[in-house]
Amino acid sequence: MRMRTQYLITTIGGFLITLHSFAGGTLPRNGEPGPGGPRPHQRNAIRTVIIDPGHGGFDTGTKGLYSKEAAIALAVSLKLGKAMADEYPDIKQVFTRTTDEMPGGGSTIASGLNYRAELANKSKGDLFIAIHCNNDGHPAGPFYIHRIIGHRYVGKGKRRHRVPIYQTIRGSHARKGTESYIWKADRGGFKGTAINQRGEGDNEITDSSGEANADSTAFDMTSPEATMRAALYEKRYFANSALFASLVEEQFANSGRLSEGVKQRDEGIRVLQATGMPSVLVEIGFLSNVEEENYLNSEEGQNEVVKNIMDAFRRYKATLEGHPIPASEPTGPPSKVSNSSDQ
Ligand SMILES: [Zn+2]
Numbered sequence: 584m585r586m587r588t589q590y591l592i593t594t595i596g597g598f599l600i601t602l603h604s605f606a607g608g609t610l611p612r613n614g615e616p617g618p619g620g621p622r623p624h625q626r627n628a629i630r631t632v633i634i635d636p637g638h639g640g641f642d643t644g645t646k647g648l649y650s651k652e653a654a655i656a657l658a659v660s661l662k663l664g665k666a667m668a669d670e671y672p673d674i675k676q677v678f679t680r681t682t683d684e685m686p687g688g689g690s691t692i693a694s695g696l697n698y699r700a701e702l703a704n705k706s707k708g709d710l711f712i713a714i715h716c717n718n719d720g721h722p723a724g725p726f727y728i729h730r731i732i733g734h735r736y737v738g739k740g741k742r743r744h745r746v747p748i749y750q751t752i753r754g755s756h757a758r759k760g761t762e763s764y765i766w767k768a769d770r771g772g773f774k775g776t777a778i779n780q781r782g783e784g785d786n787e788i789t790d791s792s793g794e795a796n797a798d799s800t801a802f803d804m805t806s807p808e809a810t811m812r813a814a815l816y817e818k819r820y821f822a823n824s825a826l827f828a829s830l831v832e833e834q835f836a837n838s839g840r841l842s843e844g845v846k847q848r849d850e851g852i853r854v855l856q857a858t859g860m861p862s863v864l865v866e867i868g869f870l871s872n873v874e875e876e877n878y879l880n881s882e883e884g885q886n887e888v889v890k891n892i893m894d895a896f897r898r899y900k901a902t903l904e905g906h907p908i909p910a911s912e913p914t915g916p917p918s919k920v921s922n923s924s925d926q
Pocket residue numbers: 637638644645652715716
């Protein structure tokens with residue numbers, strides 16, 4: 584199992600190297616493998632995680648009967664950060680917000696989305712996780728659907744005509760479960776720009792003074808090298824976004840939630856397209872469904888959502904680092920008990 588995965592990664596790496604040499608580009612590098620190089624084992628594949636609680640401030644997001652998406656997204660995100668810090672104290676966390684506010688303090692949703700993406704790129708995130716809640720298109724609470732169940736005749740003589748008979752039935756908020764969104768691959772050009780804006784921590788650009796310059800404005804964004812680099816990262820980011828999203832959904836399903844899987848939305852999701860890193864937007868449940876609203880507001884429910892995402896994160900990190908954890912194995916934190924006879 585492990586051999587197969589390593590072989591697959593090597594093959595992808597080989598493909599990227601071929602692509603690189605074919606293009607004849609010389610990517611800037613400081614003795615480290617460039618973006619096209621094979622990376623079967625990254626020792627610390629994830630150094631910085633961006634956690635993005637959806638909405639905030641004047642933008643409450645979707646509403647349940649008694650609670651709002653922005654507040655639940657924040658509560659779950661803070662718990663996720665806590666769980667990640669406990670297990671991975673060396674991973675740097677960057678929150679787009681930690682209180683009920685619009686990130687960046689702007690007065691429009693668009694300004695908040697730009698701020699989130701810029702913060703993520705500036706912080707050189709290795710993974711971007713946005714937390715949101717869903718709705719089924721009807722406001723929470725009772726709603727009614729009118730449907731035609733037959734016809735009757737009214738009036739007399741020439742005025743006699745057929746009118747529909749309506750039945751009013753109570754709608755049900757039946758939709759429930761989770762889904763995770765990744766950016767659409769065919770809109771990659773935008774992502775490529777974000778990748779070059781961000782620059783790469785392991786591929787620092789050296790300026791004339793010889794100092795590694797993390798500020799990528801020193802680099803010509805329109806150069807063939809920049810375009811090539813963006814294309815190579817894009818492939819890897821897409822694959823990694825899809826991997827993390829599918830692990831998240833798998834863990835939700837394993838814990839008994841209804842998972843609708845990994846999706847790509849037709850209209851763009853700004854924070855996913857504008858972030859130069861693997862990025863996933865997780866819809867953790869339907870606030871329009873009161874059962875799920877209760878679940879998402881409960882400590883137990885929030886803790887379970889966080890555990891599912893952490894189980895996925897652990898498997899994602901392990902996969903990038905060359906030792907994937909199969910789903911069938913217990914996915915709890917690694918045991919602290921060491922067996923000295925193994926040494
Ligand atoms: Zn949302």
